[in-house]
Amino acid sequence: MEPPVPVSGEVLVDVRRAGICGTDFELFTGEMPYLHDGNAAYPLRIGHEWMGTVSAVADGADQPWIGRRVTGDTMIGCGNCERCRHGFHHVCAFRVELGVRGGRPGALAEQVAVPVSSLHALPDAVDDAAGALVEPGGNAWRSVDAAQLRRGERLLILGPGTIGLLCAMFARAAGVEVHLLGRPGMSLDFARSLGWDGVWTADDLPDVPWHAVIDASNAPELPARAHELVEPGRHVVHVGLAGSPSFVDSRTIALKDVTAVGILGASAGLDSTIAAFADGSVDPRPLVSTTTSLEGLPEVLAGTHPKDRGPGPKIQVDVAAR
Incomplete structure (x- = not known):
């Protein structure tokens, strides 16, 4: 070239x-x-x-x-x-x-x-x-920001890939209780090694209030599951994309008064990501x-x-x- x-x-x-x-x-x-x-x-x-x-x-x-x-x-x-x-x-x-x-x-x-x-x-x-x-970090920073959580509240992240783990890092730096959900295997084992508050599979996910859910997966069934799991009046953030359409029942969103937020691109999160990487709050x-x-x-x-x-x-x- x-x-x-x-x-x-x-x-x-x-x-x-x-x-x-x-x-x-x-x-x-x-x-x-x-x-x-x-x-x-x-x-x-x-x-x-x-x-x-x-x-x-x-x-x-x-x-x-x-x-x-x-x-x-x-x-x-x-x-x-x-x-x-x-x-x-x-x-x-x-x-x-x-x-x-x-x-x-x-x-x-x-x-x-x-x-x-x-x-x-x-x-x-x-x-x-x-x-x-920094670029994937910006997507993760925007996702955590969109979840609108307060210190001590509980976040569930669907998908322990790069974006999901970066979301977990930013959320932990903000004082949020961080949990991840994934399929059994190497990715989930690696997530456990980073010391989150909880790392779960679909079979052992605890029945507790989830104050926000971030879907960072590529599984077409998980966007709907995210809306089922989140507490009423809270936020579901969609940053993952499946290779086929995902279907969410709008009645679930309306009757639970849930806010659904889509994330495309890191633009608005780049400066904050660089600052967090520089001060060591996120590595x-x-x-x-x-x-x-x-x-x-x-x-x-x-x-x-x-x-x-x-x-x-x-x-x-x-x-x-x-």
Whole structure:
């Protein structure tokens, strides 16, 4: 591939670390819905969980960015429509999503060009591994914020994957009692090793009041279960997506006076995530099971995991590795 060339208002970033997301796997296998509804098409350069160092700027971008460690917003709105003008660029109808939607080349590469307006500086206290977890962290921070819990209240998270565990970390940092629900196996065993208040399967989930439920799973039956489990008058947050439609009975929502919140994108949570990673209140690095190289990436996407992989859910690419 030819090296990317930043256009006006953009910077060029030398990528140092990038995460492999479930969305990247779906784009690789062809299962990603965007491929079927016209929002994405091959060829596509994937990668939207990343950090790196700014190496060049184009016209309209400030020179002081050169040499700075950064990450960036995946969701890039048009900047002109009503949604963008009111702070909802992440749902702009004309948005592109880095490495995902609209053909914008992503960050699983040596370099990536991004708008300067999407950049977020990384302090030295946020190392490369944590920096490449800011994007999923932003989704998790927004999910916990949307749950509207007070200190000491009880949260149930459905799905012990990367987003679910990051939600648990942010919730615990806020003084919330954290429980996770998952299927028996390695993911649930790893979740237990992180010391939450409770880690359960469907067979042993206790019958207690759940003051909020976050669905971070990809199981089509769990959105409805979340609304059944949550306390009346409380919040259910949907950040996970199933590969097939999920059905929720609106009578359950209305008769329980439940608020259902959808989360798309990390935009509004990026700064808060960086701050939590920097001050140590949330340390996402245990979630990284191993790193691979760009040369090793195709095998990982095809389902062959590195032999040295640990129990965590996240594989990252060390772009400098060979």
